[in-house]
Amino acid sequence: MNFASTALLAFAMSTDAFAAAVGKGAALHKPRFSEALKTGLIFGVIEAITPVVGWGLGLAAAPYVAAWDHWIAFVLLCGLGLLMVRNGCTLPEGLQAKPAKHSFWVLAATGFATSIDAMAVGVGLAFLEVDIVSTAAAIGLTTMIMVTLGVMLGRVLGAIVGRRAEIAGGAILIGIGALILFEHLSGAA
Template identity: 60%
Template sequence: MSPLALLSLSFAMSTDAFAAAVGKGASLHRPRFSEALRTGVIFGLIESITPIIGWLLGRSASTLVENWDHWIAFAVLTGLGLHMVIEGCKHQETPEAVIQRHSFIRLALTAVGTSIDALAVGVGLAFVEVNILLAAGCIGLATLFMVTTGVMVGRSIGSAFGRRTEVLGGVILVLVGAFILNDHISFV
């Protein structure tokens, strides 16, 4: 795989994580760069592990993963997104309701939902000549950069729109899940 193809693949794999990160950043109360970086690291690590898992699965049972990856991503992202919409609708604009930081579990589940496509890419990479560790590392670094940037972009949106941004973030997660599902169904 050429360096340009690997770079393109890396950033393509991080676009849905970027969209989810914008929603996460928008739902926080003025997230600091350290929180954006923490989110980027969590997403980047998970996004770099999933193609390796996919590559290993691709060596043994590729059709199992390819047939279900989009449904898993859709279910995880839609569930998290609907939870954010419900939470955003029931919270009042009070200091106690302001979210300063997302839990590790919430971030990790969102990252898993957005990295299911990287799992499928890993399956595909099992059938071509590629250094999977290099590819996974590049995907992880691109995701770290895109997610950190996405949280900071979300911060700007959150400042402009207040608590309603948690609802917006939830809607973004549901839409990302729907786009993943649509992309896979339309190619069938």
């Protein structure tokens, strides 16, 4: 993967965390930068670890599926992208009570829930020649920045922008999956 693909992947992986952060920021009375940065760090670390775990799982299976690796990456990325688009298009199920403050465990659980897609992407990356450390670091750093901004902008932007961000992230994942498949089938990879 080149720099542009890595940057787009990192952005796509951070959009669902950004959407959650906008909600977290909207739930706070006046979020301080320290609260936003704490949230960003928690989400970023988790988002950086999960693709490495997925990559390790995928690497273990790589010899058995080498002939189909491009299709696996395509299906995983497109499936996750479609799921993100669908989630971004659904309306909230109801009003939830606003928490007094966000505890570490609540933030960690939310961060993990939004990083499941990064683990699945990590599985797909195992079938490609990818430097997983730099890719995971890019995903983690981008997530930290996006989540910090999301918390700070939460009260102003609200849930509508969060859903649009998730739709954009899903579309980017679908595009990356299609590009991987196209490059392999055209012999450009």
